[in-house]
Amino acid sequence: xxxxxxxxxxxxxxxxxxxxxxxxxxxxxxxxxxxxxxxxxxxxxxxxxxxxxxxxxxxxxxxxxxxxxxxxxxxxxxxxxxxxxxxxxxxxxxxxxxxxxxxxxxxxxxxxxxxxxxxxxxxxxxxxxxxxxxxxxxxxxxxxxxxxxxxxxxxxxxxxxxxxxxxxxxxxxxxxxxxxxxxxxxxxxxxxxxxxx
Ligand SMILES: Nc1nc2c(c(=O)[nH]1)N[C@H]1C(S)=C(S)[C@@H](COP(=O)(O)O)O[C@H]1N2
Ligand SMILES: [Mo]
Numbered sequence: 001x002x003x004x005x006x007x008x009x010x011x012x013x014x015x016x017x018x019x020x021x022x023x024x025x026x027x028x029x030x031x032x033x034x035x036x037x038x039x040x041x042x043x044x045x046x047x048x049x050x051x052x053x054x055x056x057x058x059x060x061x062x063x064x065x066x067x068x069x070x071x072x073x074x075x076x077x078x079x080x081x082x083x084x085x086x087x088x089x090x091x092x093x094x095x096x097x098x099x100x101x102x103x104x105x106x107x108x109x110x111x112x113x114x115x116x117x118x119x120x121x122x123x124x125x126x127x128x129x130x131x132x133x134x135x136x137x138x139x140x141x142x143x144x145x146x147x148x149x150x151x152x153x154x155x156x157x158x159x160x161x162x163x164x165x166x167x168x169x170x171x172x173x174x175x176x177x178x179x180x181x182x183x184x185x186x187x188x189x190x191x192x193x194x195x196x197x
Pocket of ligand 2: 075076157
């Protein structure tokens with residue numbers, strides 16, 4: 001595995017690479033199933049469950065503050081990519097437009113194509129989680145979740161839902177796709193929360 005696809009972390013970066021991860025060359029694509037094709041004009045983000053139902057259009061997102069992000073990205077299959085450059089909209093700037101019910105405690109992220117992944121409300125609302133539409137200065141490629149994905153830098157990247165379509169707020173924990181199929185309910189890379197036990 002070493003050599004062709006991975007670089008050994010240099011010592012000054014090693015404190016940024018979680019246990020048993022290697023630096024990826026390039027930016028691998030990790031998708032279960034087909035890549036949905038969603039035009040920006042068709043894209044929307046729906047909110048339901050333990051929140052006042054709402055729908056955000058692409059234009060609604062463009063009208064929110066646009067922020068640059070540089071974040072590390074850690075896939076549970078043991079590759080990491082440092083300093084990924086994104087532009088997007090902070091989760092906190094979207095959530096300022098959402099009215100939660102007082103008993104909302106978790107969120108299920110729903111994607112075009114059917115993928116789901118779960119977060120506690122606390123993990124979802126960590127700064128600087130964001131919705132990304134630009135990668136390295138270019139429109140986010142479909143393979144990487146374009147036109148819009150979530151990025152949750154502090155957890156393994158399966159939580160960074162590509163082709164994000166919906167936020168279902170819950171008053172209890174439910175498990176998403178990989179979490180039902182053996183991955184950890186939370187997925188914190190520094191404590192290697194890889195698999196459910
Ligand atoms: N909708 C959707 N989101 C997804 C996935 C997926 O298969 N479908 N894969 C996850 C996994 S396992 C990882 S590592 C990252 C990969 O993002 P990338 O393909 O941009 O590298 O997306 C995550 N988000
Ligand atoms: Mo992954």
